[in-house]
Amino acid sequence: MITNSVVRAETITIWMAEAEGDIRAQSDYLTQLDAAIGDGDHGTNMRRGFDAVGQALAGQADGLPPGRLLILAGKTLVSTVGGASGPLWGSPLRRAGRALGDADTFGGDQLALALDAAIAGVIELGAAQPGDKTMIDALTPAVQALRDALTAGKSLEEAVRAAADAARTGAEATVPMRARKGRASYLGERSIGHQDPGATSAAIIMAAMSRAVAETRE
Numbered sequence: 001m002i003t004n005s006v007v008r009a010e011t012i013t014i015w016m017a018e019a020e021g022d023i024r025a026q027s028d029y030l031t032q033l034d035a036a037i038g039d040g041d042h043g044t045n046m047r048r049g050f051d052a053v054g055q056a057l058a059g060q061a062d063g064l065p066p067g068r069l070l071i072l073a074g075k076t077l078v079s080t081v082g083g084a085s086g087p088l089w090g091s092p093l094r095r096a097g098r099a100l101g102d103a104d105t106f107g108g109d110q111l112a113l114a115l116d117a118a119i120a121g122v123i124e125l126g127a128a129q130p131g132d133k134t135m136i137d138a139l140t141p142a143v144q145a146l147r148d149a150l151t152a153g154k155s156l157e158e159a160v161r162a163a164a165d166a167a168r169t170g171a172e173a174t175v176p177m178r179a180r181k182g183r184a185s186y187l188g189e190r191s192i193g194h195q196d197p198g199a200t201s202a203a204i205i206m207a208a209m210s211r212a213v214a215e216t217r218e
């Protein structure tokens, strides 16, 4: 059966809270991944950023529509995270928020458009292509899977689950890739054989989104 799940402000606050919890729980793992091919700060960066997002949304978000919440989350990440991840996550969340405008609710098609805008934000900032071993390798297949599922008539809940699965598979697929962007690219061939930390956190964030949509289903 097709359910007409609708995304609303609560979906975004739950998404960000779930992301905060999961990133905190996996912070050491993300840092280990970054220690192998970067500078070992990815878990700390993401944790600091998403802790601040949780606080910002808890404190100032009453009555804001979903798009505004994402813009607030993005601004918070930019201002609290020093590493590449601050702007690399802050910019796409702001873009996604702007794409949603001031609507109180939205559905799967708008969610796909918002994620397109988010990916465009990451690419504009970092110029990564699919296959460069970055967060793009988790996000791009996720949006593709979301769209494919919606086109096939799946419910939003099923579609976001497919997106989360595709993000995880995409993150795992970074293992044999050679990094062409960011610090890991300095390692050249030696970046091969390790999972990209940013793609891994992107998969965590997409899984959190999937659960938030399921939890706030109408």
Ligand code: ADP
Pocket (backbone or CB within 6 Å): 034, 038, 039, 040, 041, 042, 045, 046, 082, 083, 084, 085, 086, 088, 122, 125, 126, 127, 128, 133, 134, 135, 136, 181, 182, 183, 196, 197, 198, 199
């Ligand atoms: P830093 O590299 O400043 O230490 P982090 O460790 O927090 O920042 O983040 C590293 C992650 O950022 C990488 O694993 C990768 O997924 C992502 N990343 C790095 N450069 C780019 C880029 N140009 N485009 C997209 N993502 C990138």
Ligand code: MG
Pocket (backbone or CB within 6 Å): 034, 038, 039, 040, 041, 042, 083, 183
């Ligand atoms: Mg790092």
